[in-house]
Amino acid sequence: xxxxxxxxxxxxxxxxxxxxxxxxxxxxxxxxxxxxxxxxxxxxxxxxxxxxxxxxxxxxxxxxxxxxxxxxxxxxxxxxxxxxxxxxxxxxxxxxxxxxxxxxxxxxxxxxxxxxxxxxxxxxxxxxxxxxxxxxxxxxxxxxxxxxxxxxxxxxxxxxxxxxxxxxxxxxxxxxxxxxxxxxxxxxxxxxxxxxxxxxxxxxxxxxxxxxxxxxxxxxxxxxxxxxxxxxxxxxxxxxxxxxxxxxxxxxx
Amino acid sequence: xxxxxxxxxxxxxxxxxxxxxxxxxxxxxxxxxxxxxxxxxxxxxxxxxxxxxxxxxxxxxxxxxxxxxxxxxxxxxxxxxxxxxxxxxxxxxxxxxxxxxxxxxxxxxxxxxxxxxxxxxxxxxxxxxxxxxxxxxxxxxxxxxxxxxxxxxxxxxxxxxxxxxxxxxxxxxxxxxxxxxxxxxxxxxxxxxxxxxxxxxxxxxxxxxxxxxxxxxxxxxxxxxxxxxxxxxxxxxxxxxxxxxxxxxxxxxxxxxxxxxxxxxxxxxxxxxxxxxxxxxxxxxxxxxxxxxxxxxxxxxxxxxxxxxxxxxxxxxxxxxxxxxxxxxxxx
Numbered sequence: 001x002x003x004x005x006x007x008x009x010x011x012x013x014x015x016x017x018x019x020x021x022x023x024x025x026x027x028x029x030x031x032x033x034x035x036x037x038x039x040x041x042x043x044x045x046x047x048x049x050x051x052x053x054x055x056x057x058x059x060x061x062x063x064x065x066x067x068x069x070x071x072x073x074x075x076x077x078x079x080x081x082x083x084x085x086x087x088x089x090x091x092x093x094x095x096x097x098x099x100x101x102x103x104x105x106x107x108x109x110x111x112x113x114x115x116x117x118x119x120x121x122x123x124x125x126x127x128x129x130x131x132x133x134x135x136x137x138x139x140x141x142x143x144x145x146x147x148x149x150x151x152x153x154x155x156x157x158x159x160x161x162x163x164x165x166x167x168x169x170x171x172x173x174x175x176x177x178x179x180x181x182x183x184x185x186x187x188x189x190x191x192x193x194x195x196x197x198x199x200x201x202x203x204x205x206x207x208x209x210x211x212x213x214x215x216x217x218x219x220x221x222x223x224x225x226x227x228x229x230x231x232x233x234x235x236x237x238x239x240x241x242x243x244x245x246x247x248x249x250x251x252x253x
Numbered sequence: 254x255x256x257x258x259x260x261x262x263x264x265x266x267x268x269x270x271x272x273x274x275x276x277x278x279x280x281x282x283x284x285x286x287x288x289x290x291x292x293x294x295x296x297x298x299x300x301x302x303x304x305x306x307x308x309x310x311x312x313x314x315x316x317x318x319x320x321x322x323x324x325x326x327x328x329x330x331x332x333x334x335x336x337x338x339x340x341x342x343x344x345x346x347x348x349x350x351x352x353x354x355x356x357x358x359x360x361x362x363x364x365x366x367x368x369x370x371x372x373x374x375x376x377x378x379x380x381x382x383x384x385x386x387x388x389x390x391x392x393x394x395x396x397x398x399x400x401x402x403x404x405x406x407x408x409x410x411x412x413x414x415x416x417x418x419x420x421x422x423x424x425x426x427x428x429x430x431x432x433x434x435x436x437x438x439x440x441x442x443x444x445x446x447x448x449x450x451x452x453x454x455x456x457x458x459x460x461x462x463x464x465x466x467x468x469x470x471x472x473x474x475x476x477x478x479x480x481x482x483x484x485x486x487x488x489x490x491x492x493x494x495x496x497x498x499x500x501x502x503x504x505x506x507x508x509x510x511x512x513x514x515x516x517x518x519x520x521x522x523x524x525x526x527x528x529x530x531x532x533x534x535x536x537x538x539x540x541x542x543x544x545x546x547x548x549x550x551x552x553x554x555x556x557x558x559x560x561x562x563x564x565x566x567x568x569x570x571x572x573x574x575x576x577x578x579x580x581x582x583x584x585x
Contacts, residue, residue, distance in 0.1 A: 006361040017349055083345030087406070090309045090341075091362045092334045251313065252273075 003093045007101025008108075015071070015109050024070045028063050028113050035059050036120045043133065051135040053121065054219040057142035061182050063113075064153055065175060071109055072157025073171035075102040076246060080165040089250070099158065099242050107154045114146050138219045145218035149211065152231040153178060155238035162245040185210035260323035262287045262414050262444035263308065268317035270303050270468075277303045279468035280317070285461075287413070288441045292459035293448035294566055300468040301448040302342050305418050308446070309339045321414055335364070338407035338443075342418040344400055348392030352383060352402055355391060356409060363410040373409065381405040381435060397428035404435060408443070415439065417447045421454055433458050452563045464569045472569040479565045488514065488530045488558040489541060494523040495550035503548055504529065507540045524553050 015021050039055050042048065048055075076099070079085040088098060125134045160174035161167075188194060188206045195203070207213070214227045263285040270278040278300040285291050295301050306312040308319055310330040318325060324332040347355065353374060360370040378384050381401040386394060391402060400420060407415050420436070421429045436458050439445055449455050455462055456476045464472040464479070472479055497516075504511040510531045517526035531537065538555055545552050 002364070003362055006358070010358050014347070014349060082347070083341060083343060084347055086306075086311055086341045087339065087345060087359075088362070090311050090334055090337065090339045091359070092331050092364070093362055250311070 001097060001100075003091075003097045004101050004104075007093070007097060008104050011075070011102050011105030012108060015105060018074070020070050020074070021109065024067050025113060025116075028067055029116060031063065032056075032059075032117050033120065036117075040124070051138045052124075052133055053135060053138040053142055056120075057138070057145065057215070057219055060142075060146060060149075060215065064149075064182070065178055067110060067113065068153045068157045068178060069160070069171040069174040071106045072102075072154060073161050073167045073174060075106060075158060076161040076242070077165050077167045077170040080249070081167075085246070095243050095246050099162070099239060099246065103154060103158045103239060103242075106157065107150060110150050110154055111147060114143070114150070118143075137221050141219045141221050141223075144223070145215055148218075148228060148231045149214070152181075152234040152238065155235040155242075156181065159238045159242045159245070162242040162249075181209075182211055186212055260320075261285055262289070262322055263446065264318075264320045265304075265308070266318045268304065268307065268319060269315045270300070270307060270312070271315050276468055278307070278314075281465065281468070281470055282317075283463055283470060283473065285444055285446065287444055289460045290436065290440055290445045290447070290458055292455035292462045293446060293465065294450075294452070294455060294462055295448075295465040296570055299465045301465060302418055304465070305339075305416050305446070305448065306341075308416055309337055310334055311339075335410075336412050336414055338410060338412040338415040340403045340407045340415075340417040340420060343422075344403035344420075346391050346399060346402060348390070350391055351388055352391060352394075353378075353387045355402065356406060359406050360409055365410055373411075377405040377409050380408070380438070382431065397424050397431075400424060400428070400432065401435070404432065408439065411443075413443060415443050415445045417445070419448055419450070421449060429454065452566055464566060466570045471572065472565070476565070479569070488528060489538065490554075490556050490558050491527045491529065491541065491545070491552060492524050492554040493527060493545055493550045493552045494525070495548075497525070497527070497550070499548055500527065500550075503544050504541075507544050508537055511537065511541075524551075528558070 036052075036056055039052050043052055076085075079088065085098075089095065121134060121139055128134075156177050157174045160177060161170040163173060164170045185206055189203075189210060193199070194206065208226070209230065214224075214230070217224055217227060261284045263283075265284070266282045268278055268281045269276065281300075281304060293301050293304070303312065307314045308321065308326065310326045310333050314327065318327070320326065321333045322336050324336070326333045350358070356374045356377065357370060360374065361367075365373055378387055381404055383398065383401055383405060386398055389398075391399065394402070400423075404417065404420060407417060417436075421432050424432060433454060436445055436447065440460075447455070447459070459476070461475055462473065462479060463470055500513060504513070508531055511529055512531070513527060514530045515528040517528075519525045529541070538557060542552060542555055
């Protein structure tokens, strides 16, 4: 892992000079800002039973669906399209270092964007002066959920990027995979055919992989190690597959 | 750098590479001593780039052995990659970076210590005449500058072996000259393997030439050796007028090996160009002149032809195609 930090700093820098990063940042902050003001308006009209933070984080899937592909679709696809992967891999850098470096850079940026949304809560606290609106539990739980699930989402983006040399294809593939992951579990739990006795283990597996359930647990303050493990093992698998995909493409190029 | 270890810089034995049933490189063996500049010639699809990629450890070989400075590529890719500076085909560069930033990044990847890197970057910028553009964005540079950035990157870590795939492709003659001088300036210090389509290029820079076609080496040696080996010994060009029917007989009396290779059309003054060739190395110019004069043929010009590497290349590749078409197998 000697070259990890070299690649990481290079990738962060490349993301920071790329216009798509700023498009993502503007889109993210304006969307989340609108949502946040909308939520506050609801709260000012009538008291609600949940804290505004948990409602705010409930919409986490919207930015995930566009932010993750835009941050990651370029990382490996572009290297291959330009051929710079050849100069990269003919130095003593391993594929693992390349994939991890790019992954870490995209994750850092993803977290930086989410981190900037903390400003909303700061403004609320500063000007609302209403202590019950700022409940630290759901806020911390929400950010923790974003941080842990982000690991997996970004890894999926990197994996999609390793499959194609075309950025657009990588991006679409990433959206599809994220969509299946975010809503597939929810859809399957309501599927009638899964109710059969013989399929009970499958049903358990689907329940385990329900991201909306994880989200609710996190914002309620229930930090379950099994759920953490789901994201971490998913991340590790997606990254291993990315490394294999990059190497397999070399063997069969 | 004084006591060079005895192993050759590049050693390739019985290298074979096949992709999905197509054999791109078919049993190639060659050796490059240290400090030599070697040119790799071949038509498109001959297996040049594939061979180079295998040498750098980017692609695995199907069979055979490759070692760089005594380190086998297959079992010690890391040691090999540290000893190689590689510029791939089409010279891929990240368009968004500045020249000095790119060199810094590559220097860090090549494990040049931070303290020395700045000085080393200045050195290669000077060597490649890139000082003026060091703060420019690579994507906005002209092709000649980009090419030199690629070369600067390849020599950055001072590797003992430099491999460049078509370093002069797409450059104008002036830029080719600069790149050629640059490569020549590495002679003796580094082993350089370059591939090219531009034959005068290779002829002027390289100590030795390898011609490959359809995955096989069809000829190798110094440009002068190749001319002798591939084209035979000598060729002459005579411009003469008169009764040319007697020429074959006439030639037999000078040298039994001398024969007419080609005859040109008659021009308005009655002269035509006749190309003669022989296996004999001795200069037969005087004998030819005397024999022609004795038969009453008028001779306007006689010259001993100097075949270019282009002729050698065409002859060698044609010979290999003939050999492939010939069911009895390759010629000795």
